[in-house]
Amino acid sequence: MLPRDPQADIGRRAWVACPNCDDRRGCGDCEERRTCSRHWRYLLSSTGSLLHLQCRSCTHIWTHETGFGATRSLWQRMTRAW
Numbered sequence: 814m815l816p817r818d819p820q821a822d823i824g825r826r827a828w829v830a831c832p833n834c835d836d837r838r839g840c841g842d843c844e845e846r847r848t849c850s851r852h853w854r855y856l857l858s859s860t861g862s863l864l865h866l867q868c869r870s871c872t873h874i875w876t877h878e879t880g881f882g883a884t885r886s887l888w889q890r891m892t893r894a895w
């Protein structure tokens with residue numbers, strides 16, 4: 814398969830709180846840090862420990878510093894690429 818454009822690819826998601834709209838507030842799945850089916854972000858790209866994300870709810874784009882770029886397993890817990 815040819816590589817797809819990584820911009821706003823529905824197959825690349827990250828479960829990170831949006832700093833703009835906080836749409837996870839009050840969601841049971843998110844509070845238990847499960848991979849919620851509603852509150853995920855488009856993973857536009859990643860550079861080291863930095864994730865470039867776009868919120869589905871408010872289309873806000875921001876950079877999230879994970880702080881654990883070297884530990885791959887933690888990074889994969891937050892993101893999932895299909």
Ligand SMILES: [Zn+2]
Pocket residue numbers: 831832833834835836868869870871872873
């Ligand atoms: Zn948002």
Ligand SMILES: [Zn+2]
Pocket residue numbers: 837840841842843849850851852
């Ligand atoms: Zn949720």
